[in-house]
Amino acid sequence: MISYLLLAVLLQGAGAPSPRALTPRDSAYHVLNRLAYGPRPGDLDSVARLGVMRWIDLQLDPRHIDNPFLAERERQFPFLGLSRDDLARLYLQAQRARQERLRADSMSRAATDAADQTPEALRARRIAGQFQELAVVRAVLSQRQLEEVMVDFWTNHFNVFFGKGADRFLTPSYIEATIRPNALGKFADLLIATAQSPAMLFYLDNAESVAPGSVPPQLARLQARTQFGLSPRRRIFLDPMGPMRADSLRQRALLRMPKGLNENYARELMELHTLGVDGGYTQQDVINVARIFTGWSLERPQQGAGFVFNDWAHDYGAKTVVGVTFPAGHGMDEGLRLLKLLASEHATMHHVSKQLCARFVADDPPDGCVDDAVAAWHRSGGDIREVLRAIFHGPDFWAPQNVDTKLKTPLEFVVSAVRAVGADPDTTPRLAQVVARLGEPLYQHVAPDGYPEREEDWVNSGALLARMNAAVALASGQLSGVTVNLDAVAPATADADQLIGAIDDKIFAGRLSPHTKQVIRDQVADVRDPEQARTLAIGLALGGPDFQRQ
Amino acid sequence: MTINRRVFVKSGGLALFSLGLDPLFLARAAYAAGRPSVRPSDRPTLVCLFQRGAVDGLNMIVPHGDGLYYRERPRIAVPAKDVVDLDGYFGLHPSLAALKPLWDNKSLAAVHAVGSPDATRSHFDAQDYMESGTPGVKATADGWLNRYCQHDREHENTPFRAVAFGPQLPRILAGSAPSLAIDDLQAFGLRAPQEAARDRLTRAFEALYEGSATGLLASSSQEGFEAMQMLKQMNPSQYQPANGAAYPRGRLGRSLLQIAQLIKADVGVQIAFADVTGWDTHVNQGASEGQLAARLKELGDGLAALAQDLGEKMRDVVVLTMSEFGRTIRENGNSGTDHGHATAMLALGGPVNGGKVLGAWPGLDPEKRFEGRDVAVTTDFRDLFAEILARHLGAADLAPVFPGYAPDAAKFVGVIRT
Numbered sequence: 019m020i021s022y023l024l025l026a027v028l029l030q031g032a033g034a035p036s037p038r039a040l041t042p043r044d045s046a047y048h049v050l051n052r053l054a055y056g057p058r059p060g061d062l063d064s065v066a067r068l069g070v071m072r073w074i075d076l077q078l079d080p081r082h083i084d085n086p087f088l089a090e091r092e093r094q095f096p097f098l099g100l101s102r103d104d105l106a107r108l109y110l111q112a113q114r115a116r117q118e119r120l121r122a123d124s125m126s127r128a129a130t131d132a133a134d135q136t137p138e139a140l141r142a143r144r145i146a147g148q149f150q151e152l153a154v155v156r157a158v159l160s161q162r163q164l165e166e167v168m169v170d171f172w173t174n175h176f177n178v179f180f181g182k183g184a185d186r187f188l189t190p191s192y193i194e195a196t197i198r199p200n201a202l203g204k205f206a207d208l209l210i211a212t213a214q215s216p217a218m219l220f221y222l223d224n225a226e227s228v229a230p231g232s233v234p235p236q237l238a239r240l241q242a243r244t245q246f247g248l249s250p251r252r253r254i255f256l257d258p259m260g261p262m263r264a265d266s267l268r269q270r271a272l273l274r275m276p277k278g279l280n281e282n283y284a285r286e287l288m289e290l291h292t293l294g295v296d297g298g299y300t301q302q303d304v305i306n307v308a309r310i311f312t313g314w315s316l317e318r319p320q321q322g323a324g325f326v327f328n329d330w331a332h333d334y335g336a337k338t339v340v341g342v343t344f345p346a347g348h349g350m351d352e353g354l355r356l357l358k359l360l361a362s363e364h365a366t367m368h369h370v371s372k373q374l375c376a377r378f379v380a381d382d383p384p385d386g387c388v389d390d391a392v393a394a395w396h397r398s399g400g401d402i403r404e405v406l407r408a409i410f411h412g413p414d415f416w417a418p419q420n421v422d423t424k425l426k427t428p429l430e431f432v433v434s435a436v437r438a439v440g441a442d443p444d445t446t447p448r449l450a451q452v453v454a455r456l457g458e459p460l461y462q463h464v465a466p467d468g469y470p471e472r473e474e475d476w477v478n479s480g481a482l483l484a485r486m487n488a489a490v491a492l493a494s495g496q497l498s499g500v501t502v503n504l505d506a507v508a509p510a511t512a513d514a515d516q517l518i519g520a521i522d523d524k525i526f527a528g529r530l531s532p533h534t535k536q537v538i539r540d541q542v543a544d545v546r547d548p549e550q551a552r553t554l555a556i557g558l559a560l561g562g563p564d565f566q567r568q
Numbered sequence: 569m570t571i572n573r574r575v576f577v578k579s580g581g582l583a584l585f586s587l588g589l590d591p592l593f594l595a596r597a598a599y600a601a602g603r604p605s606v607r608p609s610d611r612p613t614l615v616c617l618f619q620r621g622a623v624d625g626l627n628m629i630v631p632h633g634d635g636l637y638y639r640e641r642p643r644i645a646v647p648a649k650d651v652v653d654l655d656g657y658f659g660l661h662p663s664l665a666a667l668k669p670l671w672d673n674k675s676l677a678a679v680h681a682v683g684s685p686d687a688t689r690s691h692f693d694a695q696d697y698m699e700s701g702t703p704g705v706k707a708t709a710d711g712w713l714n715r716y717c718q719h720d721r722e723h724e725n726t727p728f729r730a731v732a733f734g735p736q737l738p739r740i741l742a743g744s745a746p747s748l749a750i751d752d753l754q755a756f757g758l759r760a761p762q763e764a765a766r767d768r769l770t771r772a773f774e775a776l777y778e779g780s781a782t783g784l785l786a787s788s789s790q791e792g793f794e795a796m797q798m799l800k801q802m803n804p805s806q807y808q809p810a811n812g813a814a815y816p817r818g819r820l821g822r823s824l825l826q827i828a829q830l831i832k833a834d835v836g837v838q839i840a841f842a843d844v845t846g847w848d849t850h851v852n853q854g855a856s857e858g859q860l861a862a863r864l865k866e867l868g869d870g871l872a873a874l875a876q877d878l879g880e881k882m883r884d885v886v887v888l889t890m891s892e893f894g895r896t897i898r899e900n901g902n903s904g905t906d907h908g909h910a911t912a913m914l915a916l917g918g919p920v921n922g923g924k925v926l927g928a929w930p931g932l933d934p935e936k937r938f939e940g941r942d943v944a945v946t947t948d949f950r951d952l953f954a955e956i957l958a959r960h961l962g963a964a965d966l967a968p969v970f971p972g973y974a975p976d977a978a979k980f981v982g983v984i985r986t
Contacts, residue, residue: 120851120859121902182692223690282706289707425785457736457749464696464739466706477784478737479727479792480749480756486773487759533779541772558772563781563789 040416042066046073047527048421051568052378053077053410054163056434059506062527074410078403080162080202088159094445095152097145097190102216105187106319108145112138146180147447149190150460154449157433158441168201168402169193170429171377173461174468175370176212176291178221180461184316185217188323189461192217205370205400206361209291213357214325216316218283222466225315227280227308228331235330284308286466292360294369299340306337310344310356367395371405373471378409380420381472387414422529425473426568428456431485434568435492435560438525440506448499452488457481482566489561494553504556510548514539517555526564534564612884612919612960613831615840615874616713617820618699618738619867619891621848622691624905625912625943626897627860628664629678629925633657636932640898643855644905650856654678658925663861664868667916670875674922675882679981681910681927682952683893683945687938689907691848694892698949699740701970708971710743713839715969716957717745726836727795733823733842741841746791753804753826757796770796802833813877816869820844824870828877831885838961847891850904871916883918886960886984888952894943897932909942913952915983919960926981951979959984 040048046065050057053074057065065073076083092098100108119133133139157166173193180189196215200208212218219225228234284307288299313332317324327350336346342359344352360366371391375383387409394408395401409415426434432453436443443449450460457476463469470476491497493504504510508520518538522530538555545551559565627644631637632651651659652668658678660667670676686703688694697703701712710718717730730747732738737749750756758773760766770793777789807829815821823842830837846863853860867889875882894911910930916922928946930936938944954975957963966975 117851117902179692182690286706295707425783455735459736464692465709467709470709473784474744477788478746478748479788479795480737482777482785482789483757483792483796486769490758490760490769531780534776537772537775537779540775541768554772558776561773562776563785566785567782 040418040421042070043527044421044529045070045416047529048416049074049410050163051422051434052415052424053167055157055166055430056437056568057525057527058437059440059503059524062524071411074407077162077164078202078407080165083161085161088156088161091155091159091445092152095148095155097148098152098194100145100190102188102191102324103322105145105190106323108138108142109184109187110319112136112142115139142186145190146186147450148445149193150450150454151443151445151447153193153460154429154433154453155443155445157429158436158443158449164406165198165201167377168406169198171374172197172201172208174463175373176208176218177463177466177468178217178461179464181464182221184220184319184323187319188215188217188220188316193461202403202406203401205366205395205402206358208402209361210354210357212291213287213311213314213353216323216325219314219316219325222283222286223280224283224311227283227312227314228278228328229309229312229333230278232312232331234328279305279308279312281305281308283311288360290467292366292369293340293363294365294372297363297365297369303339306339306344307356309333309335309337310339310353313350314353361400364392367392367400371395374405375409375414376471378406379412379414380424384414384417387412422564422567424568425476426566427469427471427476428453428458428481428485429460430568431456431566432488435489435565436500438507438560438565439492439556440503441492442501442503444499444501446499448497452497456484456488485566486561489559489565490557493557493560504552507556508552510552512542512546512548512551514542514551514555517542517552521555521559525559529564530559531564534559534562537562610884611836611838612886612962613837613840614956614961615827615885615887616740616842617867617887617889618695618740618841618843619847619889620691620695620843620845621891622694622893622895622907623847623889623891623911624849624853624860624895625680625891625910626894627853627855628661628864628914629654629680629912630659630661631657631929631932632659634932636897640932642899643903644853644899646855655925660868661861661864662856663864666868666872667914670872670916671923675875675917675920677915677920677922677983678912678925679915679927679947679952679983680912680925681930681943681945682913682947682949683910685945685948687909689893689909691892691907696739698890698892699738701950701953702972703950705972711738711740712953712969713740713841714743714745714747716961716963717747717839718743719965719968720961720963726798727791728798728830728835728837730839731827731830731837731841733826733840738841738843741839746788747839748795750826752822753799753802753829756799798833798835802829802835804829809873809877811876811879813873814869815873815877816866818866820866820870821873824874825877828874831878831881849895850900850906851902853899853904871914875916886915886917886919886956888916888956889914890949896941897937897943898941909938910945911943913949915956919984921982921985926983947981948973948979951975952981952983955980955983959986 043062043066046062047057049070050061050065115136115138116133119136160166178185178189178192180186192215196211200211281304284304287307288297288304289295293299313328315326315328317326329349332349334347337344339356368388372383372388374391375387379387390408390412391405394404398404414420432449436449453460458469492502495502507524508517511517518535522528522535538558541558542551542555545554626637627646630646630651632648633656638645646661650662652662652665653659654671667676684694684697684703686697696706699711700708702708713730727748730741732741732747732749734749735751737747741747758766758769760769774793777785781789809815809825815825827840844867849860852858871887874887878885890913891911894908895905896908900906930944930946934940936944950970950973954966954970957969958966
């Protein structure tokens with residue numbers, strides 16, 4: 019009996035839904051928390067005035083939302099003007115500079131460090147920092163908030179790891195050209211775009227996957243030369259690199275030579291991107307999907323690292339996937355056919371809809387929410403906007419037990435805090451570094467499942483302390499790279515009630531818990547300096563438990 | 569609708585209940601509730617050092633008794649005259665000389681030809697597998713050290729049970745059991761210019777979270793504040809290593825010093841983890857001196873300092889080094905080595921069956937090599953990790969720690985004295 023009581027208490031503690039019905043301003047707060055990265059000063063009133071449902075419709079069709087401020091800010095990120103070719107060239111230059119430095123002197127630790135400090139390496143790091151910061155800046159400044167939320171969602175759903183070799187230069191174009199244009203489009207288009215993206219092909223090793231026994235034409239030529247061509251002595255004589263080096267290069271070429279099927283992409287495509295782990299596919303399906311994608315690869319960085327279909331590497335045999343036959347003799351077209359098939363499988367609709375509901379409604383989404391989303395998916399042929407619309411119109415999205423209960427991810431926490439105090443970030447990578455310190459270094463999730471959505475993945479004692487520190491640093495204007503505007507929240511005053519009233523109203527839509535208000539009141543009570551009082555009150559509010567949830 | 573019957577058993581200060589059926593926050597709340605007041609100081613501790621970048625096991629634990637080693641590495645082999653001989657066939661790289669006394673007193677062992685059953689030569693994949701403990705399976709969400717913590721609840725009584733030194737929790741400790749990532753002990757906690765301001769902020773946030781936090785926010789914040797309190801009593805900024813131990817400068821030395829500090833403070837550290845980078849020696853790796861030698865010197869001096877500093881405490885400590893794979897037997901055209909397969913790991917500490925190079929040595933003969941070029945794996949890293957968990961930390965059930973694998977005591981190399 020005791021245990022049930024304890025359980026009930028704990029459960030109640032976890033949810034703590036507010037029993038009262040949502041006012042228009044409460045509703046505005048809820049949609050700004052879930053469809054956007056939290057309210058900026060003034061947003062609550064303007065969304066409530068416009069009408070929450072109308073605001074949602076606007077956000078679902080972002081082409082009609084003007085975004086001049088962000089457009090102007092984006093121009094301060096010069097890497098956006100670089101093509102994949104440019105980035106590939108910079109990457110190769112940085113690699114070459116590093117190797118040269120190491121070859122010249124590798125006797126000391128200092129030399130290794132110096133090799134990481136070449137101008138080329140520094141430039142590459144600067145671009146990487148800018149690229150991460152841009153994601154945060156867009157989330158802070160864009161008027162098309164839902165689009166930014168969905169870009170983050172898909173970036174994790176179709177995760178790639180920035181730190182894996184060529185993905186260091188492939189990831190920016192992956193975000194710009196693959197994810198962003200499709201974030202609110204048709205799921206099938208997005209799926210195909212990711213399947214053909216060099217970043218994904220490299221990340222999940224499909225670029226390496228070839229029909230067993232196939233030999234790339236260059237290597238076939240090389241083999242022919244050694245069999246019928248020059249004598250070994252003459253080769254040494256001709257080879258300016260010397261025999262050891264040439265031998266090593268040949269060995270490396272052989273090593274680099276793809277050896278057969280690689281199932282990584284095939285497996286994750288079904289497990290994570292489409293059907294879901296319980297989606298009813300078998301290991302044989304994984305193998306056959308891998309066979310279908312043999313030859314889907316990318317050019318060498320020197321050629322620009324674009325998508326390429328290698329005829330020679332493709333398995334032209336017949337295959338069966340989830341009971342569907344793919345007849346022999348087909349090339350790249352069967353991969354496209356498979357992606358369209360997977361995109362329209364019921365298991366896919368269910369799996370992706372469930373993840374969307376987990377993002378927008380609750381970590382463990384109610385069945386009704388998922389069912390509504392799946393029905394809209396059917397109706398619209400996988401139009402992401404319609405699936406989202408169904409979720410936002412459903413009763414679960416508005417149910418009191420699902421309001422103010424989802425824990426913010428580090429990105430959501432940092433961006434919502436910056437927005438709450440009307441802050442303006444510059445182009446230095448400071449905010450992205452804060453997000454990283456809180457546990458979510460952007461584009462750096464190693465595993466293909468992307469950053470998680472669940473509370474337990476983000477809450478640990480070290481991370482919480484880091485959130486408190488970040489909140490206090492932001493409120494006191496100590497985060498360089500961010501200009502805060504506390505006046506937009508509250509006037510500087512030592513009047514505790516006035517401060518708490520303004521914070522509660524502007525940042526929390528009047529939903530701040532009585533306990534939090536009381537603690538802040540106690541803390542501010544003996545602070546005479548109005549600036550200090552305001553900084554302390556806002557810092558505690560943003561670092562406190564209420565602001566960790568949305 | 570069925571409600572699972574949940575039973576909270578309180579025995580000897582432990583809270584046990586059916587893990588896996590309950591929401592995590594309940595589990596963590598129960599951890600917090602069942603915290604015993606006594607912290608036994610003689611609990612076993614495991615310190616793991618991950619050599620990221622794939623260390624060249626052959627130049628770390630050198631098979632100087634094998635002529636093939638010298639033939640394959642004309643420019644980077646460690647000359648026999650420089651090797652610190654161990655058993656007539658293997659020897660330490662001269663940069664690891666500081667570890668020789670530990671070998672002599674039988675608290676240092678090496679395990680050679682250890683690695684992954686997966687053939688990947690990608691750092692990214694191989695590190696991932698070594699940390700998830702599931703070679704070949706990418707979708708594993710948590711790390712094996714965390715899974716151990718999830719399933720062995722006996723020690724779940726302190727925020728310092730599992731600590732990683734670094735800005736983020738490494739994959740090996742990712743998962744539902746609470747673990748702490750600490751960049752720097754001195755900086756852990758709330759930041760404010762003066763101590764008075766810091767104390768005030770701490771009290772304020774503690775009050776906020778005590779009253780308003782729900783779910784995991786409540787238990788985790790409590791752990792955090794408790795850890796801060798414990799650290800404050802430890803006074804990390806005043807720490808002086810014992811027995812004249814001198815840690816090398818740099819990140820590794822600092823991490824090891826802080827690990828020693830935590831172990832000595834009896835705050836209940838069971839697992840400590842740190843990274844050490846710089847092992848990817850494709851170019852000009854060097855032989856007795858050079859790039860790799862410098863990294864090994866830092867490692868050897870750091871481990872020796874840790875052992876010296878911990879003194880008697882080493883009786884209950886095992887330090888294990890690990891690296892995602894080894895490097896090619898043959899040197900490459902740039903006087904370096906490329907990605908290989910098996911490597912060597914070091915185990916150090918009182919419980920270690922020291923003074924031996926353990927594991928079946930496959931030799932360097934071309935026909936014994938993996939894919940014709942690399943040292944073959946004769947010990948699956950999971951068997952090594954499992955042995956340490958079972959025989960040092962006392963893990964009762966290894967099946968959930970290494971899913972899809974049944975660690976077999978018959979395959980243990982005997983790294984822990986029984």
